[in-house]
Amino acid sequence: MEKQLFEQEIERLLAKEQVKKEEPMSRHTTFRVGGPAEYYVTPAIAQIPQIVILCKEYEIPLTIIGNGSNLLVADNGLRGVVLEIGKAASGIKLVDGEDLVVQAGTLLSETANFAAKNGLAGMEFAAGIPGTIGGAVMMNAGAYGGEMKDILSGVRVLTLDGEVRVRPAEELELSYRHSRMMEEQEIVLEARINLTQDSSAAIRVRMDELRQKRVEKQPLEYPSAGSTFKRPEGHFAGKLIEDAGLRGFRVGDAQVSEKHCGFVINRGNATAAQIIELMQRVQERVLEMSGVVLEPEVRLLGF
Numbered sequence: 185m186e187k188q189l190f191e192q193e194i195e196r197l198l199a200k201e202q203v204k205k206e207e208p209m210s211r212h213t214t215f216r217v218g219g220p221a222e223y224y225v226t227p228a229i230a231q232i233p234q235i236v237i238l239c240k241e242y243e244i245p246l247t248i249i250g251n252g253s254n255l256l257v258a259d260n261g262l263r264g265v266v267l268e269i270g271k272a273a274s275g276i277k278l279v280d281g282e283d284l285v286v287q288a289g290t291l292l293s294e295t296a297n298f299a300a301k302n303g304l305a306g307m308e309f310a311a312g313i314p315g316t317i318g319g320a321v322m323m324n325a326g327a328y329g330g331e332m333k334d335i336l337s338g339v340r341v342l343t344l345d346g347e348v349r350v351r352p353a354e355e356l357e358l359s360y361r362h363s364r365m366m367e368e369q370e371i372v373l374e375a376r377i378n379l380t381q382d383s384s385a386a387i388r389v390r391m392d393e394l395r396q397k398r399v400e401k402q403p404l405e406y407p408s409a410g411s412t413f414k415r416p417e418g419h420f421a422g423k424l425i426e427d428a429g430l431r432g433f434r435v436g437d438a439q440v441s442e443k444h445c446g447f448v449i450n451r452g453n454a455t456a457a458q459i460i461e462l463m464q465r466v467q468e469r470v471l472e473m474s475g476v477v478l479e480p481e482v483r484l485l486g487f
Contacts, residue, residue, distance in 0.1 A: 210257075225268065227267065258486030270289045282381060306330075308391050323363065425478075
């Protein structure tokens, strides 16, 4: 009965196309694996607080995702609500000449291109990261020497109690793949990004150079979740994995990339179970060979 009431409420809040039942998560992760979400919802920014409050009221498990680029979802899927902060929760505004106010579901690539078009530099490092602004802020995403903390001036967040708060960047405790929001399970709704003026042509040249580096060094032709492990202090995860003799190592269709050992790839029909087993065996071997503990950078859901 409680579940029926919850379904009625969620269907009252959202349009029919915004709610899917038993939706395969393999359709929503860049790894292309993962079992079904009991409820998969795609709200606009203004609808998110209502859904969070509703899940709390009915004690329904709630999982927040972006565009699934840093996730490994278990083959059994996820119970409760998976709330995607994606296309329906996207948008960019240029304010005060050098600042962008960006909704959390906006892709990093879209934001970087918007910035370049408007002659604003600083987002080049993020142009090739296949994530959303919300996810990037949450984990302080970075690449090629740049991080979100370098350009972020503040965020609007939602607490799990349904309260919206505005936090300046200095309160966010941003460090390597970490933020205060991760610790307190707050949901990023919007970010304000401060950039610097430059010519669009010069910005495009830098973006193209970084894009070429990615194509040359990363296994972009296969499904993956990007860098599988965090960078251990004083080391590079890919180098440790290669030195442990694991280049190309496979469990079923899950494989350590031969192109870049820091990536685990799905060669076509990998399961989440195969990927997690591969990750564990890599961790064991690297620890045995080098004494270094590799921590997953990929977010594990349902395990």
